[in-house]
Amino acid sequence: MFSYLLRRILYAIPILLGVILITFLLSFVVQSPATRAKVILGKRATPAAIADWMHHRGYDKPRFFNTKSGESLLDSQFFNHVKKLATFRLGVSDVTGRDLKEVFKEGAIPSLLITMPAFFVGIALAVSIALYQVFVRDTPLDTFGALAAVAMMSLPPMVWIIFGQAVVALSLNYFPAFGYDLHGLSTVKFLILPIALIAVMGLGADVRLYRAIFLEEIAQDYIRTAQAKGVSNSRLLFVHVLKNGMISLITLIVAHLPLLVMGSLLVENFFGIPGLGNTLFLAIQQGDFATVFASVYLGSILYLIGLILTDICYALVDPRIRLS
Amino acid sequence: MARFFDNIWVQDAIVVFGFALVAALIWRGSRNERWQRAWKRLRRDKVGMISGVVIALYLAVGALEAIQIPHREWYSVSILGWLTQSIPHETSYSAPFAKETLSVAKAEALNGTHILGTDALGKDTFVQTLRACRTALIIGGLTSAIYIPLGTLLGILAGYYRRWVDDLIQYIYSTLASIPEILLLISILMVLGKGLGTMSIALGVTSWVGLCRLIRGETMRQAERPYIAAARSLGQSQWKIVTSHLLPNVLHLVLINFVLGFSGLVLAEAILSYLGVGSPVGTASWGAMIDGARSELSREPLVWWNLTAATAALFGLVLSLNLFGDALRRAFDPKRG
Numbered sequence: 208m209f210s211y212l213l214r215r216i217l218y219a220i221p222i223l224l225g226v227i228l229i230t231f232l233l234s235f236v237v238q239s240p241a242t243r244a245k246v247i248l249g250k251r252a253t254p255a256a257i258a259d260w261m262h263h264r265g266y267d268k269p270r271f272f273n274t275k276s277g278e279s280l281l282d283s284q285f286f287n288h289v290k291k292l293a294t295f296r297l298g299v300s301d302v303t304g305r306d307l308k309e310v311f312k313e314g315a316i317p318s319l320l321i322t323m324p325a326f327f328v329g330i331a332l333a334v335s336i337a338l339y340q341v342f343v344r345d346t347p348l349d350t351f352g353a354l355a356a357v358a359m360m361s362l363p364p365m366v367w368i369i370f371g372q373a374v375v376a377l378s379l380n381y382f383p384a385f386g387y388d389l390h391g392l393s394t395v396k397f398l399i400l401p402i403a404l405i406a407v408m409g410l411g412a413d414v415r416l417y418r419a420i421f422l423e424e425i426a427q428d429y430i431r432t433a434q435a436k437g438v439s440n441s442r443l444l445f446v447h448v449l450k451n452g453m454i455s456l457i458t459l460i461v462a463h464l465p466l467l468v469m470g471s472l473l474v475e476n477f478f479g480i481p482g483l484g485n486t487l488f489l490a491i492q493q494g495d496f497a498t499v500f501a502s503v504y505l506g507s508i509l510y511l512i513g514l515i516l517t518d519i520c521y522a523l524v525d526p527r528i529r530l531s
Numbered sequence: 532m533a534r535f536f537d538n539i540w541v542q543d544a545i546v547v548f549g550f551a552l553v554a555a556l557i558w559r560g561s562r563n564e565r566w567q568r569a570w571k572r573l574r575r576d577k578v579g580m581i582s583g584v585v586i587a588l589y590l591a592v593g594a595l596e597a598i599q600i601p602h603r604e605w606y607s608v609s610i611l612g613w614l615t616q617s618i619p620h621e622t623s624y625s626a627p628f629a630k631e632t633l634s635v636a637k638a639e640a641l642n643g644t645h646i647l648g649t650d651a652l653g654k655d656t657f658v659q660t661l662r663a664c665r666t667a668l669i670i671g672g673l674t675s676a677i678y679i680p681l682g683t684l685l686g687i688l689a690g691y692y693r694r695w696v697d698d699l700i701q702y703i704y705s706t707l708a709s710i711p712e713i714l715l716l717i718s719i720l721m722v723l724g725k726g727l728g729t730m731s732i733a734l735g736v737t738s739w740v741g742l743c744r745l746i747r748g749e750t751m752r753q754a755e756r757p758y759i760a761a762a763r764s765l766g767q768s769q770w771k772i773v774t775s776h777l778l779p780n781v782l783h784l785v786l787i788n789f790v791l792g793f794s795g796l797v798l799a800e801a802i803l804s805y806l807g808v809g810s811p812v813g814t815a816s817w818g819a820m821i822d823g824a825r826s827e828l829s830r831e832p833l834v835w836w837n838l839t840a841a842t843a844a845l846f847g848l849v850l851s852l853n854l855f856g857d858a859l860r861r862a863f864d865p866k867r868g
Contacts, residue, residue, distance in 0.1 A: 221702065222702070222706050223709075225703075225706030225709075226709060226710060229706070229707075229710070233718055233719065233722050234722075238722045357857070358846075358850055360853070361794070361798075361846050361850040361853055362842070363798055363801045363802060363818070363842075363845060364802065365801070365802070365822075366838075369821070369824060369825070465711045466711060472713065472806070473802075473805075491717055491806055491808060492807060494721065496718075496721060496722075499717060499718050499721060502714055503710055503714045503718050506710060506711040506714050507709040507710045510710070511709055
């Protein structure tokens with residue numbers, strides 16, 4: 208078990224290096240820091256201001272090897288970039304100059320407050336609907352459910368949000384349409400609508416996927432055996448199918464992890480929730496490259512952590528994996 | 532280079548070439564027995580056939596807008612623009628079938644009737660909605676032209692040659708897949724700048740991973756089968772085995788992935804345009820139209836027709852693509868459908 212785990216963790220290291228390389232290519236090679244400085248400081252910035260901005264962030268170093276005498280050979284853009292990210296120093300924002308680690312720390316709580324509940328509500332809803340569809344499979348109800356799921360996943364997220372905000376919040380006035388306030392119970396009324404929207408937005412795709420997994424499971428031989436020895440239909444679904452289907456579900460569920468922390472870009476922006484999604488949205492609007500690249504790195508670390516967690520779950524539920 | 536692509540005849544040729552390529556692919560596939568059986572099943576699938584017809588309509592409208600013809604006054608005009616040139620422009624918003632513009636202070640009489648009203652610049656909403664088909668078609672077409680050959684080729688290579696080729700390809704796609712898709716798209720587009728071409732490149736970079744995984748798995752399964760061993764023992768070249776045995780037997784997966792992927796691309800274009808890193812300003816795009824709804828919905832009286840038209844058009848295309856893709860999958864693989 209331990210060697211299996213160690214192997215999985217070691218496997219993540221080259222991937223993380225690859226991600227660092229991609230962020231380096233995007234932030235230094237495809238577009239040079241000098242162009243970036245001009246975008247952010249504006250066309251009328253003096254050359255001195257640009258040079259100062261670049262020097263402050265270490266963007267004026269040579270690209271790969273520092274051949275200047277008296278300086279370290281590795282004091283270059285590339286090696287500094289790798290060193291910084293590998294030691295988890297994310298640098299400062301291109302626009303505000305704030306430390307990005309602080310920015311991300313601040314945004315994580317509001318993001319988690321809306322994505323965590325949405326995540327659990329979404330899974331519970333999707334799994335129950337999918338199981339029910341399998342329960343009534345090959346009836347008009349199942350066909351209708353499958354069609355509804357496809358229809359739900361064919362609507363872009365903005366439309367869900369606009370609908371929720373315009374109809375549920377503004378016209379019916381059930382919830383506040385905008386704002387966030389971290390004061391005990393009064394926070395809840397600001398969170399319900401965003402949580403509901405995130406849960407509903409993903410529902411169509413999830414139901415469809417889970418239904419396919421459960422249908423595949425129910426076609427297996429052991430289900431027929433169980434049926435033959437007289438296991439009741441509900442026990443068959445909730446114990447046999449759900450338990451075995453869960454193994455496939457784990458992978459899909461963990462893939463959500465980066466999005467949990469990153470929050471939902473659109474929902475947070477629409478409702479004015481000061482989470483990571485909103486930070487990212489503003490960074491895009493302002494052309495804050497450093498923030499976007501840092502979140503790329505952060506997102507992939509979270510994904511890899513999720514991947515390792517998946518492997519642990521697999522090993523726990525399926526002894527065959529531990530042994531191979 | 533940019534000048535070359537600005538030429539309207541070059542652009543027209545690319546559009547025609549794209550359609551010809553898809554037609555050639557389907558014609559090549561139709562010689563395959565599995566494809567013939569699937570076609571027989573698909574013809575009996577009512578939902579599949581209806582959604583197929585709807586997709587064809589969208590494609591036709593998109594093609595009308597994508598193909599440009601020379602024009603005396605404006606240098607060039609799309610066929611759709613030429614056909615709708617009699618619809619007059621107004622000065623501001625107007626409701627569907629309204630007689631005057633939507634203004635509380637000073638309403639102006641309209642020059643004509645607009646069945647879906649007009650937008651902020653006084654352009655006919657129905658025409659704008661139709662014109663946005665081109666954006667969806669170009670994004671879907673260009674991105675597919677990038678990611679499908681890439682994903683198919685790398686998938687077959689990884690699945691057939693295994694060993695270090697497989698390791699390398701797996702490493703590349705695992706690395707790309709570890710970055711949340713939306714973040715990778717945004718950062719590539721921020722660096723390359725907005726535009727239909729750059730958006731296709733960015734979407735191409737993220738889209739091939741799924742296809743490659745799928746093709747790799749299927750190729751591994753096919754390569755175990757006796758007919759490949761037979762071909763190898765008869766002394767056929769590796770190239771021949773890949774192109775005339777493996778490729779035709781995974782091509783149906785490519786087709787299904789193409790259709791389902793197209794719907795994802797149309798949605799992605801709308802989201803990226805909404806975020807402000809997608810279509811350039813002035814392009815008719817459903818995402819940009821939905822973006823405008825943010826300010827329109829807080830107006831008094833409410834401007835709802837732009838949002839509704841764009842959403843309905845987008846929904847119609849994405850839904851049809853999803854349903855058609857599902858129908859294709861059922862037709863090719865009736866046991867699992």
